[in-house]
Amino acid sequence: DGGITQSPKYLFRKEGQNVTLSCEQNLNHDAMYWYRQDPGQGLRLIYYSQIVNDFQKGDIAEGYSVSREKKESFPLTVTSAQKNPTAFYLCASSTLRHLGGEQPQHFGDGTRLSIL
């Protein structure tokens, strides 16, 4: 079955530590996204990538970094510069509209990050 796999499901970060959240997809989607969800709030876009080796900042990119070395993978690093990292993080992927057809974003099951 095709889908998006996020790992780990739960992650704890110590002060001053960088942590990396994994996102892998086997849907052959070109575009991948990272969202942050805080309690009682909607999803906010952190970073997105439309093609390998290229990515753009979303609305709340400060304190985060990403890479896109492979089409299937889009890891998110929460750096020590992110002072309030406790949240639920969702990864998504989709085809690109100009490549034919409108497809909605597919989401992974998320990673819950907490501060120790």
Add this chain to the structure above:
Amino acid sequence: AQTVTQSQPEMSVQEAETVTLSCTYDTSESDYYLFWYKQPPSRQMILVIRQEAYKQQNATENRFSVNFQKAAKSFSLKISDSQLGDAAMYFCAYRSAGTSGSRLTFGEGTQLTVNP
């Protein structure tokens, strides 16, 4: 920038009855897509229904239908014959149809409770 507003933080409905969730959005674009996503307690994001702005006909998916009012920038979701499994957080989302990317802008969500 586009914004999406869900003015009902919480709604409740009796099992088998009908409920309508509200969503308004602000955009200067004429071509775009609108979505409703469901997030149950498992936190998985599930696509419920989508609407293309250039289509006048309201989208329908089984018990779920929308009332799309383009001039009023309104996109409400109607759930008929509500079931216990419909209980979830519901998010309205906007996506530009331009080639600048496929990013979604989400509302803050409506928590739906279904009473037996």
